Amino acid sequence: MLDDLILIALLLGAYLYWFNGQQVKEVALKAVRANCLNLEVQMLDEYVALNSIRLKRDPAGKMRVRRIFLFEFSSTGNERYNGICIMLGRRVESIQMEPYRFDG
Template identity: 35%
Template sequence: MFDLRHVALLMLMGLIGAWIWRGFGLRDQALILVRQHCKQADVQLLDESIYLNKLRIGRSKGLRLGIVRHYGFEFTVTGERRYNGYIELYGSRLRHIELAPHPFPGGGPAVAYGSLE
């Protein structure tokens, strides 16, 4: 009926399932961070979604090994063009958010040219 191999296989499947379930929670956390960042940058997050690009092993500042998740997303400034951005999480902590070069809403800061007298 059940032997040790079956128990080990069930435990392995349970661990994999728990890891995937935790990954969904981290994706939701990353989506919340992206929404906040887009709101602060005065851009609109498109499709209200992010997608997993990469999953790799990386080091923290304390040189501890951990999993780094790299999620991509798209945003717009004026609604005409889509720009890419990404967020990296080390474990459950924010590592980096970056938005692609894009025009600033309202034309950006005014620049005066000429002599500085």
């Protein structure tokens, strides 16, 4: 009986961790889309991919999960460039993009 309760608790914990991760990924995707739109570049594949995950303290000193998502974009439609979106908890810490060429 106790083994079953532990197993259920572990499965529930894993599901909640996964669900929270999906919500953070959605926030990152929206932020990257808005950033690309603002910079007048095209986000390619409409996808962000989780690259790394670790713990880091936020400015208030509270421990948060830091996730780094990768994405690709194009400025002219011919080249592909890489970018990263760093999330600290559910907050966008930064969006960084490779230097890219643009037609002026």
